[in-house]
Amino acid sequence: MRFDVLTLFPGLFEGFLQQSLLKKAIDAQLIEVALWNFRDWTNDRHQSVDDTPYGGGPGMLIRCEPVFECVEAVQAECRQPGRLIMLTPQGRRLDQRLVEELSEEQRLLLLCGRYEGFDERISEGLQPLEVSIGDFICNGGEVPAMLMIESVMRLIPGVLGDESSAKLDSFSESGQLEYPQYTRPREFRGMSVPEILLSGNHQAIAEWRSAQSQARTKERRRDLFSGSDGEDHFSSSD
Template sequence: MRFDVLTLFPGLFEGFLQQSLLKKAIDAELINIQLWNFRDWTKDKHQSVDDTPYGGGPGMLIRCEPVFDCVEAVQAESQQPGKLIMLTPQGRKLDQNLAEELSTEQRLLLLCGRYEGFDDRISQGLKPMEVSIGDFICNGGEVPAMLIIESIMRLIPGVLGDEASAKEDSFSSTGLLEHPQFTRPREFRGMEVPEILLSGNHQAIAKWREEQSLERTRQRRNDLLSGEDLHE
């Protein structure tokens, strides 16, 4: 799968791309990530990409011209057009269902804003899918883009060492929070691993995990439960 990240700060991704599973996935050619700088499509010597908003107001807005030119050039750079995603707090909230939906795409273009955001004609003209990572404000779209990449890459076959890991994550398959998990030592500071997990009875363990997952969801994220779940 290919990700094209369009940003004013491609340097923010340098460390991110060199870490852990993501680097292994890139090296294995399971994921291809390309970084693009809006400033490379400016036409003045100062490479300016922003300007003050019409009607007044604080901050600066990213102008149309460099963004349109950048998106159109990046789309034309490959025979496979990508789905354009604009990172904005006004968009559809990222959740596991959306991550799974986006993981079926062959290519995503991630449009990262800065300052007070984009001139609205960028949304009107390019018609991106607008995505938010939550009801809060970041300094820009770069960290949200990283979150999108991380949430999607786990769903790409071959990225995780154990394919079952993604299926058992919180919000996956059942839509519930993940059950508690334990490893060695068996006892630590008076806290012991539940006996059921040491029993070797896989059917009983599976039932315990389902019950724990439901109970944890009731306690921590009751909003995820339907009326039917609440009465199980």
């Protein structure tokens, strides 16, 4: 899978791309990440990409010309056009369902905004999928883009050492939070590993984990059990 990151600050990704599973996936050619700078598509000696908003207001907006030209040039880099994503707090909330959808793509182009955001005509003309990582504001789209790369890459075959790991993550196939997990030592500062996990009874362990997952979700994220009618879907014994 290929990620094309379109940004004003490609240097922010240098350390990110050299760490952990992502670097291993890149080295194994399971993932490709290309970085592009909007400033390379400017025509003035100052390489200006922003300007003041019409009608007044604080801050600066990223102009149409460098973004359109950058996107068009990057799309032409490969025979396979990429799905264009704009990272913006006004977009669709990023959740595991969307991550799974995006992992089916062969190529993603990630538009990273800065300042007060993009000129509205960028959204109108390029028709990207607008995605938000949550109801809060970052300085730009670079960290949200990293988060998207991290979440999507986990679903690419071969990236994780154990393919079942992603299936057991919170929000994945069950739609619930992951059950609590433990490792050595068996006792630590008065806290013990639950006996069931030491029993060797795999069916009992699976049942315990399922019950723990449901209980944790009910306690911490009851909204995950809500259907479209807004009502909870716990059993009558809950």
